[in-house]
Amino acid sequence: MAENILELHDLKKHFPTTSGGLFSRRKGVVKAVDGVSLSIGVGETVGLVGESGCGKTTAGRTVMKLYEPTDGKIIFQGEDISHYSRKQMMPFRSQMQMIFQDPFASLNPRHTVGTIVGASYDIHGIKPAGGVENAVRDLLERVGLNPEHINRFPHEFSGGQRQRIGIARAIALRPKLIVADEPVSALDVSIQAQVVNLLDDLQQEFGLSYLFVAHDLSVVQHISDRVVVMYLGKVMESAPTESLFAKPRHPYTKALLSAVPIPDPRLERTRERILLQGDLPSPMNPPAGCVFNTRCWKVQDKCRSVVPEPVQIAPNHTLACHFPE
Amino acid sequence: MSTFLEVKNLHVTFPTEDGAVLASNNVSYSVALGETLAIVGESGSGKSVANLAVMGLHNPHRTQISGEAILHLPEGPIDVLSAAPETVRRLRGKAMSMIFQDPMSALHPFYTIGNQIAEAWALYNEGSKEDGIKRAVEMLDLVGIPDAAKRVHEYPHQFSGGMRQRVMIAMALVNNPSLLIADEPTTALDVTVQSQILRLLADLQKEFNMAVILITHDLGVVAEVADRVSVMYSGRIVESAAIDEIFYNSTHPYTRGLLNSIPRVDNHGKGTRLRAIPGQPPSLISVPKGCAFAARCEFISHVPGGLCIASNPDLLEKAPDHYSRCHLTGAQVIDIAAKNLAHQDNGAK
Ligand SMILES: Nc1ncnc2c1ncn2[C@@H]1O[C@H](COP(=O)(O)OP(=O)(O)OP(=O)(O)O)[C@@H](O)[C@H]1O
Ligand SMILES: Nc1ncnc2c1ncn2[C@@H]1O[C@H](COP(=O)(O)OP(=O)(O)O)[C@@H](O)[C@H]1O
Ligand code: SF4
Numbered sequence A: 001m002a003e004n005i006l007e008l009h010d011l012k013k014h015f016p017t018t019s020g021g022l023f024s025r026r027k028g029v030v031k032a033v034d035g036v037s038l039s040i041g042v043g044e045t046v047g048l049v050g051e052s053g054c055g056k057t058t059a060g061r062t063v064m065k066l067y068e069p070t071d072g073k074i075i076f077q078g079e080d081i082s083h084y085s086r087k088q089m090m091p092f093r094s095q096m097q098m099i100f101q102d103p104f105a106s107l108n109p110r111h112t113v114g115t116i117v118g119a120s121y122d123i124h125g126i127k128p129a130g131g132v133e134n135a136v137r138d139l140l141e142r143v144g145l146n147p148e149h150i151n152r153f154p155h156e157f158s159g160g161q162r163q164r165i166g167i168a169r170a171i172a173l174r175p176k177l178i179v180a181d182e183p184v185s186a187l188d189v190s191i192q193a194q195v196v197n198l199l200d201d202l203q204q205e206f207g208l209s210y211l212f213v214a215h216d217l218s219v220v221q222h223i224s225d226r227v228v229v230m231y232l233g234k235v236m237e238s239a240p241t242e243s244l245f246a247k248p249r250h251p252y253t254k255a256l257l258s259a260v261p262i263p264d265p266r267l268e269r270t271r272e273r274i275l276l277q278g279d280l281p282s283p284m285n286p287p288a289g290c291v292f293n294t295r296c297w298k299v300q301d302k303c304r305s306v307v308p309e310p311v312q313i314a315p316n317h318t319l320a321c322h323f324p325e
Numbered sequence B: 001m002s003t004f005l006e007v008k009n010l011h012v013t014f015p016t017e018d019g020a021v022l023a024s025n026n027v028s029y030s031v032a033l034g035e036t037l038a039i040v041g042e043s044g045s046g047k048s049v050a051n052l053a054v055m056g057l058h059n060p061h062r063t064q065i066s067g068e069a070i071l072h073l074p075e076g077p078i079d080v081l082s083a084a085p086e087t088v089r090r091l092r093g094k095a096m097s098m099i100f101q102d103p104m105s106a107l108h109p110f111y112t113i114g115n116q117i118a119e120a121w122a123l124y125n126e127g128s129k130e131d132g133i134k135r136a137v138e139m140l141d142l143v144g145i146p147d148a149a150k151r152v153h154e155y156p157h158q159f160s161g162g163m164r165q166r167v168m169i170a171m172a173l174v175n176n177p178s179l180l181i182a183d184e185p186t187t188a189l190d191v192t193v194q195s196q197i198l199r200l201l202a203d204l205q206k207e208f209n210m211a212v213i214l215i216t217h218d219l220g221v222v223a224e225v226a227d228r229v230s231v232m233y234s235g236r237i238v239e240s241a242a243i244d245e246i247f248y249n250s251t252h253p254y255t256r257g258l259l260n261s262i263p264r265v266d267n268h269g270k271g272t273r274l275r276a277i278p279g280q281p282p283s284l285i286s287v288p289k290g291c292a293f294a295a296r297c298e299f300i301s302h303v304p305g306g307l308c309i310a311s312n313p314d315l316l317e318k319a320p321d322h323y324s325r326c327h328l329t330g331a332q333v334i335d336i337a338a339k340n341l342a343h344q345d346n347g348a349k
């Protein structure tokens, strides 16, 4: 098998929580990411899905070393970067880039598009052949924006166009890996499809690898080669996209898939739903045993006390459940 | 089924510094008791604006509204757009209620859940504070809040997002309204919680024979709950029909474009291409003279003589009870769509 661009081994990111007030002190930890393992091959897309607060963004940001991992390993192109300092990270920065959910908040409103997209060249002291401005124009054109708009400001663009600006910025230095955190979640469906297609094209053209973070399973299914399903900081199941969607083995994966409404009324009328009880427990105080046990419809005593370890059940298919489907 | 709300030729305009925003442009729709009408469209298409007008929730000093919105009450019809503000206030929360996307902003942070529901109840009922709280417990039970007698004394921040939306539903239904307008009620929720809330709304609708308007941008949600659908684009309704007609027989290029552009969990895997609609919706300030969808429409070449650019098509009945706003006939749209699809499939091979 070709070398993986990224490997996570039992990655953990815990945040200390303090009680407020004058005598604030350590009170506990949020185990935002609590043992995530995955690998991404060259040119591959791995989708990271799960409900709000399950740790997707934290995982993505830790991969980017925007957070220092609490435990576990981040291997980028065979090199263990888990504890690299800011300075040691410098050569890697240009090779891994991030795209954010909110195209409004992630672009500096006082900078022109040219400045925003061109900034990476300056930061990394790279002089593109033909000059920065030409390079930026090419990038704008590549992501479907009018290069003549290089001197405009972010507020002069629509949501979808702003997301294209974010993408142009991310691909400027020809990175190998892009961590995309809900890149299309804020966009309307008709615009969402444009951006998804653009990400597809760029992957083909530049051999990019994506860690694609999203809560929308239909988009993830469309774009990913493999999918990792998280719940309260832990990986419940991870598998090649086709087998995960055709035959989910974890009760949570199954419930999650059955909750996604399908735009096909005839199908909807006959579809069986697994309705989960209640809401997600607080990540400050996750259930003992299997973290999913409070909402699982297959729960048994063992689930309330023993943590199910991830087990490989087929090539590329791991599962953490005592009583899988 | 008897029609409960009839909106006719609704125009809503906001005068702004940049010009007048025509957010609701000759909009008509209706919903019957026991029926769910879904209003779908992209953000900014005017879904909320139209329904806020029905609820009488626009600021009269900063909004121009014309048209009719008739409620067929047992005591006779009443047009809420021309009725006195006092009359509309009396109908709100009683004959018609609305819930919103973000329940936190609609709940007061400093009052207990019970007090807030009791207060909504007391607007239309005689009774003591205790009666109100008792009614609140009943309602919380009804919407599936466990341990309601205890939780009725808690504050909004002690509830999760899904539970807050249940509280909003409880509050909206406390006076047994005949019409519930739910504006993106599950957009802020996780899918597993969304399916709970949609199920709850459907059950309550059946139990109380309510007319429900569900505003959403999610065609999956529409497929799950709607009886009829109105599709909005750029302040106008462009297609309106029974649910299966919209999904399997759409006679409007925009609706077809929307349906084609969404990935589905049950097909379209990696390697297939989404059929995006190019471009973006026009501004509501300078409304194009012709069809608002013309700049993005892949059917436009089938309409002769630049008609789409020159004139805005009327919303016409293209098939029984199936309306759409396009210069092409219903049969033409269906035919061209089938050919496009065949062409695309050939291209993919
Ligand atoms: N800097 C931080 N300090 C403390 N807790 C944090 C911090 N960042 C995230 N958390 C907590 O960690 C958990 C995971 O958060 P994260 O943002 O990774 O979730 P997510 O899966 O991306 O959710 P969403 O779908 O809502 O974006 C949450 O409980 C969150 O409140
Ligand atoms: N109070 C207001 N003043 C000016 N413009 C408004 C106001 N409220 C809504 N609009 C505009 O009206 C259009 C329709 O908005 P809305 O009905 O909220 O859309 P949606 O379909 O997303 O619910 C948008 O362009 C919006 O910006
Ligand atoms: S009227 Fe013309 S532009 Fe508008 S939807 Fe029909 S074909 Fe397309």
Ligand SMILES: [Mg+2]
Binding pocket: A056, A057, A058
């Ligand atoms: Mg996130």
Ligand SMILES: [Mg+2]
Binding pocket: B047, B048, B049, B183
């Ligand atoms: Mg709205």
